[in-house]
Amino acid sequence: MCDVFRYRCQEDDRDSPNSKMREQALFQEDLFERLTSPVQLREAWKRVKSNRGAAGVDGVTIDDFKLKLGEEIKQLSAELRTWNYHPSPVRRVEIPKPGSTEKRKLGIPCVRDRVVHQSLKMVMEPYFEPKFSTSSFGFRPGRGQQDAISQAKHLVEEGKDWCVDIDLEKFFDRINQDRVIHLVSQEISDNRVLRLLGLILRSGVMSMSGYEITLEGSPQGSPVSPLLSNIVLDELDKELEKRGLSFSRFADDAKIYVGSRKAGERVMRSISTFIEKHLKLKVNQAKSKVAKVQDVVFLGFVVTKEAVVISRKSFNRAMTKTKELVKRRTHIPLASQIEKVNQWYQGWAGYYGLADYPSHLQAIEAHIRRRFRTQLVRNQKRRRHLAKKFIRQGVTPQLARATAHSHKKWWALSRTVAAHRAWGNDWFRAQGLKIVSDKNRAHWKPLGDWIKPL
Secondary structure (H helix, E strand, O other), X not given: OHHHHHHHHOOOOOOOHHHHXXXXXXXXXXXXXXXXXXHHHHHHHHHHHHHOOOOOOOOOOHHHHHHOHHHHHHHHHHHHHOOOOXXXXXXXXXXXXXXXXXXXXXXXXXXXXXXXHHHHHHHHHHHHHHHOOOOEXXXXXXXXXXXXXXXXXXXXXXXXXXXEEEOEOOHHHHOOHHHHHHHHHOOXXXXXXXXXXXXXXXXXXXXXXXXXXXXXXXXXXXXXXXXXHHHXXXXXXXXXXXXXXXXXXEOOEEEEEEOOHHHHHHHHHHHHHXXXXXXXXXXXXXXXXXXXXXXXXXXXXXXXXXXXXXXXXXXXXXXXXXXXHOOOOOOOOHHHHHHHHHHHXXXXXXXXXXXXXXXXXXXHHHHHXXXXXXXXXXXXXXXXXXXXXXXXXXXXXHXXXXXXXOOOOHHHHOOOHHHHHHOOHHHHHHHOOOXXXXXXXXXXXXHHHOOOOO
16 A cells, blocks of 8 residues: 555655645545454454443443443444444433533443444544644643643633633534534545434434434533544634633533633624634533633632642532441441441542642542541440540540530530540551542642632
């Protein structure tokens, strides 16, 4: 194939449009074969397996698919190459949005379909990834939410202390499918790949009310949807760059930073018009706004010139989560509870540890320990038993008896000096409870500069 490529490229000027199109076509001539090969499908399966996920409408789980993996991959490859492959409708699942009464609609494809989606993403991504904006951070290799926050912090420090916050209403549900295929066709010349993409987008949805045709949107549970979302919104990125605007975007959450309210309002009007007329998406006017940066939440943080702070909503959701994980009264062993708390909290703190103030993480950790202390206090059926427990834990007899026989209730008792001496931070460390704030002090600002979460 390389000799054919060299020969054909010598026929006319390499800089001509026809030559470039011919080079692209030659390079992509085996794209569909690679996408549908058993080797590629097996590699796609490995990624699907690592992401886990629920079963689709056929009820086949990851473990079920694995039992007949060789047979499934072989059959899937044959169906794709003979065009006998027909994707099943995605299973509609509605989950509550954090801090909202609205529901987020997820579409869960069958495992075999997810393997095809993943394979499609793997062959398409190299053509688009190098051309995406440097200010785009969502669903991209080597980039993430913390990079988006760092970019926002840099822009705010430059003096752009007004933010244009444009909310896209039901973005994944409103993606224009014809436009997606058109955009993909500008980089992918293999019509078989485009045809397969069309089959996937129009596979339909199975909900409680039955089968529904999907004329727009891309299922959020599909491995290829994040790439498609970036392809659609890359047009927005390019428009913002053409206008010389500074921004940071993670998926459909884009923040544009300007120097004044007047400039922000002008940008809001013009960009909203561009989004609705050119991208065929809808701007949620009720949630979109032009505001000072300290009044805007971006990916769970408030980014100001002075600091990056955990938002009030994120902080309150974390406090609610601790109540779910650590009940005031339970028969679950302490070790099992600590294991679940660690699993959640290490991930949460690993992300929110980007904040500049330690008090937020320390407050969460203190609340977790207090709820555990409440359990330990309530486990003593009698006040005299509690006094003995305090003494065994190293509390002086006088303080132990005075605290245990006071009129304080369980929640109040958990905050007493006796409870803290009996089950201090070192005791919890010995039980395996992770105290993440001890490791994140290097970049934190002094406690005296602490501000409340917004």
